[in-house]
Amino acid sequence: MKSVENYAVPCGSCQHCCKHEWIFLKPEEGDVIELYETVDIISPGTGRPAKALAHKPNGDCIYLSASGCTIHGRHPAVCRAFDCRRFFLQVRNLPRTERRRQMREVTRFQETFDIGKRMQDDFPV
Numbered sequence: 001m002k003s004v005e006n007y008a009v010p011c012g013s014c015q016h017c018c019k020h021e022w023i024f025l026k027p028e029e030g031d032v033i034e035l036y037e038t039v040d041i042i043s044p045g046t047g048r049p050a051k052a053l054a055h056k057p058n059g060d061c062i063y064l065s066a067s068g069c070t071i072h073g074r075h076p077a078v079c080r081a082f083d084c085r086r087f088f089l090q091v092r093n094l095p096r097t098e099r100r101r102q103m104r105e106v107t108r109f110q111e112t113f114d115i116g117k118r119m120q121d122d123f124p125v
Contacts, residue, residue: 009083010123016115017082018069020059020108022052029077036076037062085125088116 017023022041025031033051043050053076054062063071069079091099091113103110 009085010119013068014084014115015064015068016084016108016112017079018061018064021061023061023076023078025051025053026077031076035074036071083125084112084116085120085123086116088113088120089125091116 011017024043025033025036025038027033036051037054038051039054041050041052042048056062056064061069063069063075069075091102091109094102103113
């Protein structure tokens, strides 16, 4: 099997990651902050100030339209790198107690896991 880096992520019309998620910018990975409409937030992972794409009032990414991402092709590094299939594979290898803890505590964890499983079944990594 080839690694996921050799393929585009088969998101199709999913848009799960574009809704109610902070999309953090990573200048160290080539994101030019000035190209995006951003907000200043504290990163839950580091506890430090960070820039994220702005949200619409409903929680969707500011760049999400009815037809999909309006900045595809210049979307942030995290958008280019995240693959729910890999997320599923990583999570299923966690000890059961840790997996259950995260499913209880992390918003949308279970939903992302389930989408990743379906995508892995349809488009194996």
